[in-house]
Amino acid sequence: MPSLSMTINGKQVTKDVDPNTLLVQFLRENLSLTGTHVGCDTSQCGACVVHVNGKSVKSCTMLAVQAEGSDVTTIEGLAQGDELHPMQAAFREHHGLQCGFCTPGMVMSAVDLLQNNPDPSETEIREWLEGNICRCTGYHNIVKAIQAAASEMRR
Amino acid sequence: MYAFEYHKPSSVEDAVAALSGKDDPKIVAGGMTLLPTMKQRLAAPSDLIDLGGIAKLVGVREDGGALAVGAMTTHAAVAGNDLVKSRIPALANLAEGIGDPQVRNRGTIGGSVANADPAADYPAGLVGLGATVVTNKREIAADDFFTGLFETALEEDELITSVRFPVPQKAAYAKFANPASRYAIVGVFVAQTDGGIRVAVTGAKGSVFRVAEMEQALSGNFSADAVAGIKVPADEMNGDLHASAEYRAHLVTVMAKRAVAAVG
Ligand SMILES: Cc1cc2nc3c(=O)[nH]c(=O)nc-3n(C[C@H](O)[C@H](O)[C@H](O)COP(=O)(O)OP(=O)(O)OC[C@H]3O[C@@H](n4cnc5c(N)ncnc54)[C@H](O)[C@@H]3O)c2cc1C
Ligand code: FES
Ligand code: FES
Numbered sequence: 001m002p003s004l005s006m007t008i009n010g011k012q013v014t015k016d017v018d019p020n021t022l023l024v025q026f027l028r029e030n031l032s033l034t035g036t037h038v039g040c041d042t043s044q045c046g047a048c049v050v051h052v053n054g055k056s057v058k059s060c061t062m063l064a065v066q067a068e069g070s071d072v073t074t075i076e077g078l079a080q081g082d083e084l085h086p087m088q089a090a091f092r093e094h095h096g097l098q099c100g101f102c103t104p105g106m107v108m109s110a111v112d113l114l115q116n117n118p119d120p121s122e123t124e125i126r127e128w129l130e131g132n133i134c135r136c137t138g139y140h141n142i143v144k145a146i147q148a149a150a151s152e153m154r155r
Numbered sequence: 156m157y158a159f160e161y162h163k164p165s166s167v168e169d170a171v172a173a174l175s176g177k178d179d180p181k182i183v184a185g186g187m188t189l190l191p192t193m194k195q196r197l198a199a200p201s202d203l204i205d206l207g208g209i210a211k212l213v214g215v216r217e218d219g220g221a222l223a224v225g226a227m228t229t230h231a232a233v234a235g236n237d238l239v240k241s242r243i244p245a246l247a248n249l250a251e252g253i254g255d256p257q258v259r260n261r262g263t264i265g266g267s268v269a270n271a272d273p274a275a276d277y278p279a280g281l282v283g284l285g286a287t288v289v290t291n292k293r294e295i296a297a298d299d300f301f302t303g304l305f306e307t308a309l310e311e312d313e314l315i316t317s318v319r320f321p322v323p324q325k326a327a328y329a330k331f332a333n334p335a336s337r338y339a340i341v342g343v344f345v346a347q348t349d350g351g352i353r354v355a356v357t358g359a360k361g362s363v364f365r366v367a368e369m370e371q372a373l374s375g376n377f378s379a380d381a382v383a384g385i386k387v388p389a390d391e392m393n394g395d396l397h398a399s400a401e402y403r404a405h406l407v408t409v410m411a412k413r414a415v416a417a418v419g
Contacts, residue, residue, distance in 0.1 A: 002161065018158065019158075019159060019160070019161035019203070020156045020157065020158050020159060020193075022156075022190075022194075041191070041194055041195065042191060043187060043190075043191050043258070044335070044336065046255070046257065049257055055231075055260045056256060056257050056260060057257050057260050057261055058257045058258075058261070060194075061186055061187055061190045061191060061261070062186060062190070062261065063161070063183075063186065063190070063203075065161050065163075065205075066183075066186065066205060066207060068163075109256065109257070112256070113256075128256055130254070130255035130256070130337065131254065131255025131256060131257045131258060132255075
């Protein structure tokens with residue numbers, strides 16, 4: 001079993017894993033970071049989105065060994081202690097979630113959007129969320145939350 | 156997912172060496188196509204050769220009058236590359252329209268081209284621009300590369316190292332996307348190249364194809380009207396729950412008109 005090292009939410013982690021372990025399994029099962037969800041087996045829903053070296057990816061469609069040496073951020077790594085990340089705070093404030101299942105992926109995807117485009121239009125937000133499916137909200141409040149977080153983060 | 160041996164070579168030579176003498180080795184690039192099939196146990200390679208450690212395969216550079224795009228360059232990197240955006244904006248556009256941001260952050264041009272999905276976007280770009288697929292062994296013209304449904308001219312121990320795109324005078328890509336996956340139901344790439352006008356269609360048949368009749372018509376009169384009356388037969392078109400063969404045939408003309416109009 002190969003030994004695998006990466007930085008997860010700022011902490012260095014080293015574990016032995018089978019090569020056929022997906023990054024999402026590694027996070028959830030080996031490290032008990034269950035904030036990252038699995039909502040499909042077709043790489044389409046985006047519930048599993050995390051950042052690898054600063055870019056959003058679907059952790060259900062990446063092997064843990066492919067993240068060797070990388071810097072990984074999950075939903076658990078966004079808040080600073082008790083203080084929510086502005087994107088998390090905006091989702092709460094604007095009711096950007098109902099059941100919450102899609103939320104970790106939505107938030108991680110949205111944070112990546114603002115890294116690329118700090119002032120996205122509504123259309124740009126909706127296009128960016130192409131890979132994140134929500135069964136509850138109808139997206140409207142998700143878009144509102146991202147707009148609010150964007151203006152908060154630009155201040 | 157079944158068990159396999161994992162290899163991460165740091166050079167093309169080591170990757171080719173790793174492919175030999177194995178039961179059923181497979182290259183993994185972005186994994187956006189291969190890993191879902193392995194998860195569903197539709198593929199069970201004995202060995203995975205990850206090209207992610209070969210820095211040489213990433214990036215875009217000028218090569219004479221062409222742009223060479225390394226096989227491991229992601230769709231997001233092509234879409235955001237300044238050379239591609241200034242020299243072949245239609246190609247940047249095509250890459251920007253693939254799947255979703257997370258697919259574009261992992262999926263690569265080499266993986267897309269090697270996979271030859273009938274609904275993939277890149278095959279239209281390669282054939283439309285008259286590109287050349289460069290492998291560890293040889294160079295293959297895009298016209299000869301895509302040989303059928305998920306079939307290419309690649310041999311077992313051959314891997315794509317880059318794709319070379321001649322810079323066209325002008326080009327555009329118009330896609331009618333599947334609303335769920337963004338794969339092309341029909342996509343048409345039109346280019347004015349040094350070798351003449353090229354019209355390449357993806358999504359409609361088992362493999363990308365050119366429409367000679369449209370190319371001729373556009374050579375005489377480069378306008379959307381010139382292709383408006385040209386219909387392609389529905390016999391060999393794909394039909395599925397997303398679109399019937401007749402509808403796809405209809406879309407070929409519609410998307411060709413839109414691409415020509417976008418070329419301007
Ligand atoms: C939700 C979703 C939506 C998508 N939407 C679109 C879309 O709209 N349009 C589109 O075109 N595609 C779409 N795709 C496919 C995506 O573009 C993939 O990235 C691409 O098809 C495969 O590239 P990859 O780098 O992930 O390859 P992998 O999955 O790693 O490999 C695919 C195949 O190519 C082989 N291979 C990889 N690299 C090489 C190489 N250098 N030389 C030889 N063989 C190689 C592998 O062995 C494997 O057989 C979508 C995928 C998903 C999951
Ligand atoms: S779990 Fe659905 S895309 Fe990853
Ligand atoms: S809040 Fe329930 S799936 Fe999005």
